[in-house]
Amino acid sequence: MLNFISRHGSEPIQSQLRRGIVDAIHSGQMQLGQKMPASRQLAGQLGIARNTVTAVYEDLVARGYLESRPRLGVFVARDLPAEPGTAPRPRPGDGPDWDTRLNQRPSRLRHLQKPSNWQDYRYPFISGQVDPSLFPINTWRSCSRDALGRSAIDWWTADRADEDDPLLVEQIRSQILPQRGIYARSDEILVTLGAQEGLYLLARLLAGPGTTVGCERPGYPDSRHIMQLSGAAIRDLSVDGEGARLEGAMDLAVLTPGFQSPTMVTMSPARQAEVLDRAARDDILLIEDDYEGATAAPGTTTLRGLDRSGRVAYLGTLSKILAPGVRLGFLVADPALVAEARWLRRLIHRSAPLNNQRTAGIFLAEGHYLALQRRLREALMRRHAEVLAACARYLPGFRHPETSGGTSLWLECPEGLDGRALITEAARRGVLIESGDAFVPEEQAGRFLRLGISHIDEARIDDGLAELGRAADSLR
Structure with missing residues (x-):
């Protein structure tokens, strides 16, 4: 029954054994009160150290899953809560009519779609993912341990309501923002759950019925969706080789000047x-x-860095350097706006998780962030050059904007080639590319593709794009 240990994954054997026993109990494979195999017997059966089994048994006794009886052995605890049965479903007509009760239907918007099994592809040209080979996992683990020190725990385990970790705020202020030409005070900085939450907070505070918001076209779909759901009218902003233009009347504009999403064009001075x-x-x-x-070349300038009137609210993220799952970003704006965003955040979830904030603050304070940033920038520059060269070799007829870097490449398909069919054929050959449909109007569906380069192994770029070229040839 307990034969689930794998030595090929990254999960420690002790964790696998502990999780396997708990799963066996919850699934009913092991009954309440059942005697567990002796530690020596189970260790021999699984080919692992007896000390590992003993440690897991002791841990699960402490958690209440197992109970130790002197001179008798270890047993599955008898007083575990019973597994819940299947909840009865309401009869047709008895429940609410959700089609009429829901005021908003975010699920019906055109969202970015990425397969959950993207790591199974040999050539994953996927955006928004980091390269785990570049991430210093042991260093991050050490910072996490430091965040569990007594003094740190005393701070972040308390209910801080709307506070942010002062260590992280100071590192953002002194290390990250000056790279983008931004010099801010602590009261101008708010830590968010990624840049996405910053967009949502600002939409709630600044947009709404009666306001007009300019959104880039093509542009990041989530920012457009967030503004649409606020009730604001949306005005399309065209994008050319110098970035987005402010065209027509509007109260607010959402821009991506550093690397325009999705074209990767940098806004000219x-x-x-x-x-x-x-x-x-x-x-x-x-x-x-x-x-x-965070991945832009040093010395590039932001709108916030040039702003002298206080009308630019700046959103940044740590996720492109650390990992998307870390979910830490920041808002930099006039203190009056930051104060209201802080109170609004408090109504949603109070503060961003303070243990994660402290770990990231330590990672920055000890210089690990800047070292990782340099490695990532260098890797992305090499990949960008390799992708451009390979596209010239294998994808004639595909067009892309002139860009200086970034984590993806925006491709326009040749006349007569449907990008949707190419995505399907490429996937069959082990090449994962992304549709550009969510970034553009519906009438342009199938015309654009996005090649992400933040995760793929540099050594596989040429072969992957060669295979993509063969897939395109097979459809012509």
Whole structure:
């Protein structure tokens, strides 16, 4: 029954054994009161150390799953709560009519779609994922242990309501923001659950019925969706080789000047000046989503860094350097706006998890973040160059904007080639590419693709794009 130990994965054997016993109990494979195999017997059966089995038994006794009886052995506890049965379903017509009761239906919007098994593809040109080979897991583990020290625990286990970790805020203020030409005080910084939460907070505070919000087209679909759900009217902002343009009347604009999403075009200095001048003249508030600021070349300038009127709210993230699952970002804005965002955040979930904040603060304070950032920038520069060269060799007829870097490449399919069919054929050959449909109007569906380069092994880029080229040839 307990024959589930694997030596090929990253999960420790002790964790596998503990989880396996708990799963066996909950699934009914092991009955309440059943005697467990002796530690020596189970160790021999699984080919693991007896001490490992003993440690797991002791841990599960402490957790209440097992009970130890002197001179008799170890047993499954008898007083575990019974497994719940199947909840009765309401009869048709008895429950609420959700089609009429729901005021919003976010599930019906056009979202980015990524297969959950993307890691199974030999050539995963997927965006938004980090390369685990670059991440210093042992260093992060050490910082996590430091965050569990007595003084740190005393701070972050308390109910801090709307506070952020002062160590992390100081590291953002002194290490991250100056790289983007931004110099801020602590009261101008709010830690968020990634940049996405910052977009949501600002939409609730600044957008809504009666306001017009400019959104890039093509552009990041989630920012458009968030603004749409606020009740604001949406105005499309065209994007060219110098970035987005502020066209028409609006109260607020959401921009990605660093690396425009999804084209990866960097806003030119002339366009930055034009945008800031127009915003000041017509009293337009700007949200600068610098989602890839951490991977941008040093010395590039942000709208927030150039802003002298306080009308730019800046969003940044740690996820592109650390990992998407860390879910830490930050908002930098005028203190009056940050204060209201802090109170709004408190109504949603109070603060971002303070244990994660402290771990990230230690990681930054000890210099690990900047070292990882340098390695990631260098890797992305090499991959970007390799992707451009391989596209020229294997994908003639596909067009892409002139870009200086970023974590993806935006491709326009040749006339007569449907990108949706190419995605299907490429997947059959082990090549994962992303649809560009969510970024563009529905009438342009099947026309654009996105090649992510943040995760794929550099050594596989050429072979992967060669296979993609063969897939495209088979459809012509």
